[in-house]
Amino acid sequence: MPKNYAVKDTTKVQREKYANEAMSIAILAAPEPSKFAQDCMREYIDGRRELSDVRQQIISHYRVADNA
Numbered sequence: 920m921p922k923n924y925a926v927k928d929t930t931k932v933q934r935e936k937y938a939n940e941a942m943s944i945a946i947l948a949a950p951e952p953s954k955f956a957q958d959c960m961r962e963y964i965d966g967r968r969e970l971s972d973v974r975q976q977i978i979s980h981y982r983v984a985d986n987a
Contacts, residue, residue, distance in 0.1 A: 924970045926963070934964045955980060 938960045962968040
């Protein structure tokens with residue numbers, strides 16, 4: 920059964936754990952996530968944004984940067 924990462928269904932401690940695990944995986948074959956990406960994840964950890972919104976914001980941010 921997949922985990923539910925929704926803010927309403929997780930605690931701040933759980934969200935921080937999930938974010939740390941994701942960031943750890945992300946840097947295995949790449950540089951450390953940007954400050955922008957880390958700040959977006961902090962919004963999820965603090966319960967201000969859903970993970971799906973954060974993911975879309977990061978994707979959109981870098982799409983715009985690539986097209987500039």
